[in-house]
Amino acid sequence: MVYSDPDDHVRRQLRTLQRVVGNPTDAVLARRSGVAAATFSEVMSGKRRPRAEFVAKVISGCLVSARVGGQAPLDEPNLLDALRLPGHTAADGGILERDGDLSRCSVVLDGVRARAGAAIVVEGVAGIGKSELLARVCAEAAVRGIVPLSVRGNQRDRTTAFGAVRTLLGRWVSGRGAEERRTLFTGAAALARVPLGIPHPRSSHPAAMIGLTEALYWLVVNATSLVGPRRPAEALLLAVDDAHWLDDESLNWLEFLVDRLAGLPLVVVLAYRPHEPAPALTRIALRANEIVRPLPLSQDAVRILVSRGLGRRGAPAREPDEAFCAAFRQHSGGNPFYLRWMLSLACERGLTPTAAAAPEVGDLTPRHVVVYLNERLGSLGDAARRLAQTIAVLGPGSSLEHAARLAGLPLDEAKRQYDRLCRAAILADKSTVDFWHPIIRGAIYDDIEPSTRSDTHLAPGPST
Ligand SMILES: Nc1ncnc2c1ncn2[C@@H]1O[C@H](COP(=O)(O)OP(=O)(O)OP(=O)(O)O)[C@@H](O)[C@H]1O
Ligand SMILES: [Mg+2]
Known part of the structure; x- marks a missing residue:
């Protein structure tokens, strides 16, 4: 069998879609997709891989372009067909043997039009393919005109109250105009500004009586229900990956929301490792409309x-x-x-x-893989090893400057080592500092001497 890189195929599809929706310039399409212009051009010119999240965002941006350009709504089944998103067939080089799982998720997404709010839970051990599946559900949602918002839990932010919700909704809310924002925070949602870190206009609003969890719920109700002259109601997909690492407040909010999905054009999809359960996750799973458990590959x-x-x-x-x-x-x-x-x-x-x-x-065997990973890291030299270990302790999303300081490396050198670690598929080449995969971070973290680990944990945080 001849290996063929699927990436060019994906790029060609996105270019076709760009033409179909009136050929907006790259800069305009990047803005409408919520992707940095530089990232857009790097991915489309082949310097970076088009990850599924990128594809979802650009499809979303194309749909916005079609709407802004006054085009008739695109025929979504045909569009899906024409795009043949990676992952739908084994032959296109995407993920394998997940068509059944994806179809079940698609049926749930199709119900959004009828305001059949629903929850999907994706359960499985580390590495079985939950994140891949979630990213494709986001892409499928985008094709249907449902706005996908996503967040990934991580060990470092577990103690930051509402941290995950802030990432999930905060960026999307701040992208709205002033008038839209006012609509979003009307009534019982007023207090939702607090967990999202948005200043509250001076008022003695009765919403102050309402708890933050409930206020955030009303924010989502407003987002999916209030139709203004300049703003159609939005169907949303809230995709939460690595939910086992979510802070308690965000998790409780998701449970509150999942109990009240009926009548909302909203789908919540959560992925987690079942052997790291939080009681709230178990309860959400009991109420989920679909539980997807990706099977080992045949x-x-x-x-x-x-x-x-x-x-x-x-x-x-x-x-x-x-x-x-x-x-x-x-x-x-x-x-x-x-x-x-x-x-x-x-x-x-x-x-x-x-x-x-x-x-x-x-x-x-997997045990050998862990040893091999650390050997591969060792072969990159002391500076790369120190940087990777420091990032493993600090967790994803830490700043490279901070990691460089703790690893005792000048920033330029840290950048050079970061690139080498990306080329070795240990760190990820994306906008935030992170590992290529959580399992790699775990393997490297477990190999650090406990005393070095606690020194890094105890070191002062980045200066602001
Ligand atoms: N069905 C599949 N076919 C081929 N490759 C796959 C499939 N699913 C996942 N992969 C690949 O396997 C690796 C692990 O997948 P993924 O990150 O989705 O696992 P995960 O379940 O989210 O793990 P974790 O619990 O550690 O987050 C990735 O490189 C991914 O591209
Ligand atoms: Mg994952």
Whole structure:
């Protein structure tokens, strides 16, 4: 099987859509999509990968362009068909074997028009593919004209009250004009400014009697219900990834909201690891309209991934051997994260997918992947290792300046090391400082000496 990079296909589709909606310039489309102009041009010129969140935002931006340009509403089923979002078929190089899960989510999204508010829960162990699925649900929502807002929980912000809600709604609210904002915060929603960090106009409004959780609920009701001359009501998708790391206040708010979805054009989708349960998450799952549990990948999918992963270096053009694939399936448990890293390890060891090499797959288990990750980090040298370990302790979203200071590196050097760590697929090349995957952060964090860990934890925060 010949490996083909799906990214160009996605870029071509987005360009087609851009033309269909009246050919706004890149700068205009980037603004309407809520994407930085520089990011837009880097992705579209092939310097960066078009991640699913990016695709969702740009589709959203295209739909806004169509609306602003006074075009007739786009025929969404046709549009979906024409776009064939990555992930819908194994052949396009996207995610594999998730069509059934995605279809169930799509049925829920289709109910939004009839104001059938609903909750979807995505449950699964680390690396099974929850985030990939969530990103595609966001893209599917965008195609249907539903605005996807998303947030990811992380260990560092767990103690910041309403931190996740602030990220989820705050940016979207601040993007509205003054008049729209006034509408959003009318009535019982007035107090919702407080958790969102927006100054409250001087008033002795009775809303002061209402709790913050309820006020935030009314903000969402206003956002999805109040129709003004300049502002149509919005259907929303609230996508919460890594919900097991959410702060308690945000989680309680989501539970409050999920209890009151009926009649709202709103879908809440939460993804979490079930072995790290919070009572509120368990209760939300009990009330969810859909519970999606992505399954381990089958041997057929493993064969495709082995073929792509080990065929890429121009090695064998023939199909990988069944015994080799069976060994991969067995030792990875069909977990896509471990599969991908085991493949990368196999590639480095020059393994060919033959029956003779099948016994060697036993040396590529998830435990080996963790050791390998730390070896790979070690091979990048002391400065890269110190930076990665510091970022692992500080958590995602920390500032590079702060991490550089704690790691004892000049900022320029830290930037250089950051780029090297991105090229090694340890850190992620995106707008915030983060690891390529939470499992990588966990593996690197667990390898740090406890005393070094607590020194970094206890170090003073970034100066503001
Ligand atoms: N169905 C799939 N087919 C092929 N690759 C997949 C599939 N699902 C996920 N992947 C890949 O596997 C890796 C892990 O997926 P993902 O990050 O979605 O896992 P996760 O369940 O969110 O993990 P965590 O709980 O640690 O956040 C990613 O590289 C992703 O691209
Ligand atoms: Mg995830």
